[in-house]
Amino acid sequence: METLIANVPLPDAASPDRGLTAAAVLLIPLIVPALAAALAAALGWRRWVAWCAVAASAAVLVAGLVTAVATTDGSTLAVGSLLRADALTAVMLLVIGSVSLIATWASVGYIGGELRTETTTARGARRYAILVPLFISTMAGTVLAANLGVMWAGIEATTIVTAFLVGHHGGRRAVEATWKYVIICSVGIALAYLGTVLVYYASQHSGGAAGREGTLDWTALVAQADRLDPGVMRIAVVLLVIGFGTKVGLIPLHSWLPDAHSEAPAPVSALMSGVLLSVAGYALLRYRVIAVSALDPAFVRTLLLVVGIGSVAFAASMMIAQRDYKRLLAYSSMEHMGLVAIGMAVGTPLAIAALLLHVLGHGLAKAVLFCASGQILELTGTTRTDGVRGLLVRRPVLAGVFALGFAALLGLPPFSLFGSELALARATADAGLSWVVGVALVLLLVVFVAIARPVAGMLFGPHDGAAEVEAGSGAILAEPRASSSTIPLVLGLAALALIGVVAPLDGLLESAAAIVGTR
Amino acid sequence: MSASVSTQLLDVISGAILLTAVLTLWRRDLAAIIRLLAIQGVLIAGLALLLGINEHSTELYLAALGVLILKAVVLPTILRRVLADSGEVRETAPLVNVTSSLLAAAGLTLLAYVLSGPLVALAPSAATRALPVGIAVVLLGFFMLVTRRRALSQVIGFLLLDNGITTTAFLATSGVPLVVELGVSLDVLLVVLVLQIVAARMRMAFGSTDLDGLSGLRD
Numbered sequence: 001m002e003t004l005i006a007n008v009p010l011p012d013a014a015s016p017d018r019g020l021t022a023a024a025v026l027l028i029p030l031i032v033p034a035l036a037a038a039l040a041a042a043l044g045w046r047r048w049v050a051w052c053a054v055a056a057s058a059a060v061l062v063a064g065l066v067t068a069v070a071t072t073d074g075s076t077l078a079v080g081s082l083l084r085a086d087a088l089t090a091v092m093l094l095v096i097g098s099v100s101l102i103a104t105w106a107s108v109g110y111i112g113g114e115l116r117t118e119t120t121t122a123r124g125a126r127r128y129a130i131l132v133p134l135f136i137s138t139m140a141g142t143v144l145a146a147n148l149g150v151m152w153a154g155i156e157a158t159t160i161v162t163a164f165l166v167g168h169h170g171g172r173r174a175v176e177a178t179w180k181y182v183i184i185c186s187v188g189i190a191l192a193y194l195g196t197v198l199v200y201y202a203s204q205h206s207g208g209a210a211g212r213e214g215t216l217d218w219t220a221l222v223a224q225a226d227r228l229d230p231g232v233m234r235i236a237v238v239l240l241v242i243g244f245g246t247k248v249g250l251i252p253l254h255s256w257l258p259d260a261h262s263e264a265p266a267p268v269s270a271l272m273s274g275v276l277l278s279v280a281g282y283a284l285l286r287y288r289v290i291a292v293s294a295l296d297p298a299f300v301r302t303l304l305l306v307v308g309i310g311s312v313a314f315a316a317s318m319m320i321a322q323r324d325y326k327r328l329l330a331y332s333s334m335e336h337m338g339l340v341a342i343g344m345a346v347g348t349p350l351a352i353a354a355l356l357l358h359v360l361g362h363g364l365a366k367a368v369l370f371c372a373s374g375q376i377l378e379l380t381g382t383t384r385t386d387g388v389r390g391l392l393v394r395r396p397v398l399a400g401v402f403a404l405g406f407a408a409l410l411g412l413p414p415f416s417l418f419g420s421e422l423a424l425a426r427a428t429a430d431a432g433l434s435w436v437v438g439v440a441l442v443l444l445l446v447v448f449v450a451i452a453r454p455v456a457g458m459l460f461g462p463h464d465g466a467a468e469v470e471a472g473s474g475a476i477l478a479e480p481r482a483s484s485s486t487i488p489l490v491l492g493l494a495a496l497a498l499i500g501v502v503a504p505l506d507g508l509l510e511s512a513a514a515i516v517g518t519r
Numbered sequence: 520m521s522a523s524v525s526t527q528l529l530d531v532i533s534g535a536i537l538l539t540a541v542l543t544l545w546r547r548d549l550a551a552i553i554r555l556l557a558i559q560g561v562l563i564a565g566l567a568l569l570l571g572i573n574e575h576s577t578e579l580y581l582a583a584l585g586v587l588i589l590k591a592v593v594l595p596t597i598l599r600r601v602l603a604d605s606g607e608v609r610e611t612a613p614l615v616n617v618t619s620s621l622l623a624a625a626g627l628t629l630l631a632y633v634l635s636g637p638l639v640a641l642a643p644s645a646a647t648r649a650l651p652v653g654i655a656v657v658l659l660g661f662f663m664l665v666t667r668r669r670a671l672s673q674v675i676g677f678l679l680l681d682n683g684i685t686t687t688a689f690l691a692t693s694g695v696p697l698v699v700e701l702g703v704s705l706d707v708l709l710v711v712l713v714l715q716i717v718a719a720r721m722r723m724a725f726g727s728t729d730l731d732g733l734s735g736l737r738d
Contacts, residue, residue: 082698149695153702167717172724176733178717183673186710187664187680193703194657194684198638201691205642214692216699228601231637259736318738327738 021070022077024340028063029093029140032056033100033133040129043397044122050108053133057104060140061097072508074515081217084146087511091356092143092282094505097272098364098495098496100136103267105488106371107132110267113378120168123206128168128265135161135271135446139279145253148286149216152189152196155247155280161186162276165268166260175206177256177263184256187244192283202228202236218286225293226434233294240287241303247280249334250341251310258318261330262383266374272369274363275358281340281359284350288344301345307340309439316443319450324375324383325458328451329369332409335447336362342440343424349517353509354423360505361408361416361496368492369405372398375485376458381500385454390463399423399459401489406455408496415493416500525573526645533649536562536686537628539552539655540679544620544663546607552675553598559682560590561658566686570646570693582694586685589704592679594711601671601715602621615666631655638691646690653687656680670718670728674711681707 036056040049068090070077077085085093111128114120120128138161143156159182167178192339197215204214206227215221221228246253261269291300315335322328336358343355373383380388391399408415421444425437499505536666539559543552553678564587602608613622631654639652659681664673688695697702718728 147696147699149699150702153699153706156703156706156710159704160713163713163717167720170720172734175717175720175724176736179670179714179721179730179733182710182713182717183664183677186677187661190677190680190684196699197684197692197695200688200695201624202636202641204692216696229641230638232641235634235637258738263736322738324738364564379538 008186018070018077019079021066022085023079025063025066025070026077026079026083026144029060029096029144030083030137032059033137034139037130037480038136040126040133044127045111045125047108047112049129051102051109053104053129054101054108056133057097057100057136060093060136064093064097064428067093068505068508072511074511078146082146082150083144085144085217086515087508088282088285088356089143090516091360091505091512092279093140095278095360095363096139096143096275097269097369098360098492102226102364102367102371102488102492103274103314104132104136104269104483106270106374107265107267108264109292109485110371110374117218124168124170124249127164131165132268132271135165135268135276139275141312142279143282146218147216148218148221148283149196151283151286152193155192155244155283156186158276158279159189160248162268162272166264167265167267168268174263177259181256181260184253187245188243188253190243191239191246192243195236195243195511198232198236198239198454199228199287202232202294205229221290222293225290228290228294230295233291234299237287237291237295237300238303240291241284241307243286244280244283245307245341248277248341249311249337250307251314254311254334256316256336258330261333261370262324262326264488265371269374270331270370273330273366277333277337278340278359278363281337281344284341284344285516288347289518291348292518301347304341304345304434305433308345309336309340309436311341312440312443313337313338316446316450319447321336321456322450322466324384324385325373325385325388325454326370328385328454329366329373329508332447332451333362333366335443336409337370339424339440340423342428342436346424346428346433347518348427348431349510349513349519350423350430351427352513353506354420354427354516356509356512357416357499358420358424361420361499363404364492364496364499365408365417368401368489368496369409371489372402372405372486382426385458388458389461390459392459397486401486401493403455403459403495405489406451408493410451411444414500417496417502419500444480521653522645525569528569529566529649532562532566533652533686533690536566536682537652537655539626540659540683541621541628543675543679544624544659545617547613547617549580549602549608549669549671549675550599553595553602553671554701555680556598556675556678557591557595559679560586560592561687563590563682563689567629567694570689576693578697579694582689582698582700585700589598590678590682590685593708597711597715598671598674598678602676603720605671605722607671609671613667613672620662620666623638623662627658627662628655631658646660646693650687650690653683653690656683656686659683668730670714670721670730672715673730674718677714678707678711695715 033056036053071087092197117413145151167174188517249257315331343351411417567583632651635651664676
């Protein structure tokens with residue numbers, strides 16, 4: 001039986017109609033965005049080309065929905081031995097598709113505005129139009145990879161593709177952010193590669209029927225996980241947690257995150273914060289199942305708890321005196337990823353389902369907030385929180401979106417983060433880790449105050465008339481498209497509330513949690 | 520080739536890989552460091568070739584050829600071009616001086632032997648007994664990355680780290696599957712190309728590639 005699992009990792013691809021659906025659904029998220037990128041490469045920035053990128057994101061979302069329907073019952077779709085999708089992949093495809101849809105939609109107005117005000121050149125706009133869909137394609141490839149080595153290459157590819165997106169605005173600050181981003185992430189990911197090599201080494205000597213034939217195929221590895229050598233796996237797991245943790249924005253290699261998120265164009269920040277971090281987190285989820293089976297589960301739990309609580313604590317401490325609203329959002333991403341890591345440490349099916357819902361909710365909320373902050377920056381010309389005052393009077397719709405986005409991010413009902421944070425707390429307490437819940441609640445309270453105070457000032461603060469005159473010309477230019485550019489953001493908030501109230505994804509989340517959750 | 524000869528060759532090559540890594544910490548002349556990196560690339564290709572002969576594996580011959588082209592020719596060529604563009608010949612002010620660097624290298628090598636204990640214990644053989652070399656090169660690369668102040672030195676540190684991982688992969692597993700190897704090589708090449716462009720932009724924005732200039736972004 002074990003040889004069967006090891007040698008035939010795709011038992012579900014057997015029936016032909018299912019194989020056809022699989023081929024269509026799994027190839028679309030990879031190819032359609034790549035085609036949009038090719039179109040932009042050939043024609044440069046055009047409004048309709050930008051809309052093609054939006055359509056490509058929608059295609060990813062639809063493929064995610066179809067995958068979700070096909071895999072909710074716990075089955076698997078596969079193409080060849082390289083592409084594979086189960087319920088967990090479907091959840092990630094939904095996250096990628098929905099956040100990309102908001103970000104690419106917001107990009108149409110964002111780059112259009114930059115071209116109008118000549119903050120970017122035609123060349124810059126074209127590069128942006130090529131790289132953003134490629135970025136989406138590489139992330140889809142990462143979650144669809146059946147082989148952990150290919151998944152690794154996908155995550156490293158996202159670093160390469162996003163490097164010039166972080167540096168989009170040029171100048172000293174952008175160069176500095178790009179350098180730190182590429183060096184720190186490449187080193188972190190290199191450590192993860194060393195971990196991957198060691199897992200492969202352990203699998204070669206797992207004594208299975210396959211002999212000395214090692215494997216990096218996830219399904220096969222899970223099947224032989226309890227026979228992997230604990231000594232080697234312990235080193236591998238530490239390297240994998242630090243390595244992929246770099247890209248998730250967890251301590252100790254997190255310092256690229258606030259710089260890259262604050263310097264990148266707003267829609268790119270939305271993509272990085274909303275999906276890129278959780279795609280790297282997805283890699284950790286896949287490895288965690290193997291690790292807890294090969295090692296003492298307490299070791300894995302301690303490791304994840306240390307990086308998780310450490311990241312939340314560090315992020316909270318950096319948010320207290322934060323005066324830059326984009327950096328505030330960046331540290332908030334770090335805080336939420338810390339919560340996700342704590343959920344992984346708990347690892348019960350309830351915790352996994354909660355953290356997946358949290359990833360989706362955080363992705364949508366961050367997409368809305370980063371895109372809104374991009375419009376606020378365009379309006380006011382500053383990223384300092386004390387430079388923005390009386391937003392509610394000056395731009396009621398945008399301010400409303402911004403405020404509701406923060407309400408969602410802070411876990412207020414009816415948005416889905418309320419439910420996911422509650423479920424995370426319950427799962428953690430059920431696992432006998434009540435002290436973790438206590439520590440996390442105190443830290444979340446700090447975060448709440450650190451966010452609420454400056455945001456209240458931005459929304460309600462006394463509005464300075466002189467600043468308005470100064471920014472007046474820009475404001476008049478921006479006015480006509482202000483309402484249309486908030487449409488994707490309102491849709492994002494509506495989706496967040498819908499997921500929070502109706503809970504349509506529960507079946508899918510349970511299937512996904514059954515795949516990577518452990519008791 | 521008899522078993523004892525191939526074991527001796529393996530040890531010589533592994534030792535030489537470690538030696539080139541230590542020498543990169545000793546030299547300040549960036550051109551010489553790039554030369555050492557190219558030599559290390561040749562040695563790693565030799566290692567793959569030797570393992571290929573031992574195991575009669577075509578895949579390993581291909582991997583050896585790929586490593587030779589990438590690590591001994593393409594990457595050093597790119598680095599030389601960055602060096603020529605920058606006009607900076609020496610690593611002027613490392614955070615840690617050469618004597619301390621070499622002492623640290625000795626310490627890190629010892630640490631590598633301790634760390635790789637469980638790795639060797641899993642499957643003791645001529646190849647896996649040399650595993651500490653790979654881990655040591657990884658640690659030395661990391662050390663170079665955090666103590667050097669030139670953009671180019673950091674790229675070299677990253678490549679040293681990558682060489683260490685490749686060495687570990689060949690010694691422990693006789694190479695990862697070819698599709699993974701291909702992805703990894705492509706990624707490393709692209710990272711270096713990206714860093715080359717960013718370093719050029721850095722020179723335009725800051726006038727030098729001294730990383731002490733990177734201090735505009737803080738809280």
